[in-house]
Amino acid sequence: MFLKSIFLLPSPAMTKKVVLNLRSFRQKANRNRRSFRRFLTKLEKNLPRNADQLTPVLEKQVWKEVDCLNCANCCKQMSPTYTAADIRRISIHLNMTTDAFKTKWLYKDRSGDWMNKSTPCQFLDLKTNKCNIYDVRPADCAGFPHLSKRRLKDYMHVHKQNIEFCPATYKMVEKMMEIA
Numbered sequence: 001m002f003l004k005s006i007f008l009l010p011s012p013a014m015t016k017k018v019v020l021n022l023r024s025f026r027q028k029a030n031r032n033r034r035s036f037r038r039f040l041t042k043l044e045k046n047l048p049r050n051a052d053q054l055t056p057v058l059e060k061q062v063w064k065e066v067d068c069l070n071c072a073n074c075c076k077q078m079s080p081t082y083t084a085a086d087i088r089r090i091s092i093h094l095n096m097t098t099d100a101f102k103t104k105w106l107y108k109d110r111s112g113d114w115m116n117k118s119t120p121c122q123f124l125d126l127k128t129n130k131c132n133i134y135d136v137r138p139a140d141c142a143g144f145p146h147l148s149k150r151r152l153k154d155y156m157h158v159h160k161q162n163i164e165f166c167p168a169t170y171k172m173v174e175k176m177m178e179i180a
């Protein structure tokens with residue numbers, strides 16, 4: 001695929017609402033994840049000059065098309081990383097000690113991060129796709145999927161992981177491919 005030295009920024013008219021079918025998303029993401037990752041690797045090596053201007057524009061378009069309440073796939077298939085502040089805040093909210101909270105729901109992974117023991121997340125309401133601790137949820141959940149959190153170059157590895165789980169990330173990369 002040929003990559004231009006700048007992205008041509010898309011017009012708002014290119015967005016439309018889509019109804020998300022999680023099962024077909026998973027099949028599509030599974031089929032296309034290699035080609036999407038290849039695209040991101042090429043992009044990483046030859047990043048258009050205006051890449052960091054582009055991501056907030058694309059992010060706005062993505063959120064007009066994707067509704068997290070139709071999805072919750074991150075809460076169903078992934079675990080947030082809990083910081084010490086998250087654990088304190090949520091434990092207080094649940095009227096538990098931090099130790100009891102950790103013992104009940106978390107484990108420490110190989111890099112020393114606190115993660116959920118199981119999926120779907122214990123705080124997800126599977127009927128509504130809403131988070132039962134929304135106001136005090138981990139910072140990682142509040143910012144996910146971090147589409148334009150950092151410079152694209154520094155976040156490519158996260159997008160590569162998330163394309164198979166997160167329809168919003170998938171859509172953003174798909175939009176980049178359309179204009180590259």
Ligand code: SF4
Nearest residue numbers: 075121123124131141
């Ligand atoms: S804490 Fe809430 S937002 Fe975070 S993974 Fe669990 S259900 Fe989802």
Ligand code: SF4
Nearest residue numbers: 068071072074166168
């Ligand atoms: S952030 Fe991504 S995976 Fe999570 S609910 Fe929204 S679209 Fe789905």
